[in-house]
Amino acid sequence: MKYPENITEISALQPDYLGFIFWEKSKRNMTLDSIPELHETTKKVGVFVDASIQEIAAKINQYQLDIIQLHGNESFIICENVKKLGVEVIKVFSMDSTFNFSKLKEYVFAVDYFLFDTKGKLPGGNGITFDWTILENYHFNVPYFLSGGIGTTEIDGLxxxxxxxxxxxxxxxxxxxxxxxxxxIKNKIKLQKFKKLLYEI
Incomplete structure (x- = not known):
């Protein structure tokens, strides 16, 4: 999320989370001085790529972030240090057919969630899905978010x-x-449709 009116519009859909990117190389980089008031049940997620602990701490304080999503090459030690800032931590891993889930072992006690995204040219927002069958190889107890090019055409597969x-x-x-x-700028109508279709029996 990036623009005030769109943030308010999408917040009205009562999503569990809204993400704000704090990475200058991203065209979705957050430049507002503050985030408009969100629905009371929506948590603010700050997305960072190999940022310093000092920078993350400053953004947590400025924007009252609830969760930090680490989308770079952060070590489990970095994750542990971010947790000490009083927020939950999501560590992102880029998936392809050769991904080795054993590399997650050292992160198990350092994060609250994993996020599995498609391996692409950019750290995120590549707009393509990965082969979800590889998730059959995930055997840790840490809950995960599924990401990567998901749209309404993926409803049946989801x-x-x-x-x-x-x-x-x-x-x-x-x-x-x-x-x-x-x-x-997110499309409210498309998001409403997706939510409705996903929850249909």
Whole structure:
């Protein structure tokens, strides 16, 4: 999220989380001095890429962030130090067919959630999905967010996945680029449709 009116509009849908990117190289980089008031049940997620602890702490204080999503090459030690700032931590890993889930072991006690995104040219927002069957190889107890190019065309696949053992630890669905009118502006109608379709039996 990036623009005040759009933030307020999408917050009215009562999402569990809204993400704000704090990475200058991103075209969705957050430049507002403050975030408009959100629905009381919506948590603010700050997204960072290899930022310093000092920078993350400053943004937490400025924007009253609830959760920090680490989207770079952060070590488990960095994750532990971010948790000490009094926030929850999501560590992102980029998925492809060769991903080795054993690399997550050292992060298990350092994070609250994992987020599995598609491996692409950018740290995120590439607009493409990965092969979700590889999630059958995930055996840790840390809950995860599913991300990467998810849109309304993935509804049937999502429903199938969520009924499978691979989704036992799936905590939430992260959407972004497939719901944009243009960079940083989310389409409320498309999001409403997605939510309705996903929850249909």
């Amino acid at each position: 429903k199938k996945l969520l009924k499978s053992p691979a989704a036992n630890k799936c905590y939430g669905i992260d959407v972004n680029s497939r719901f944009e009118k243009k960079l940083g």
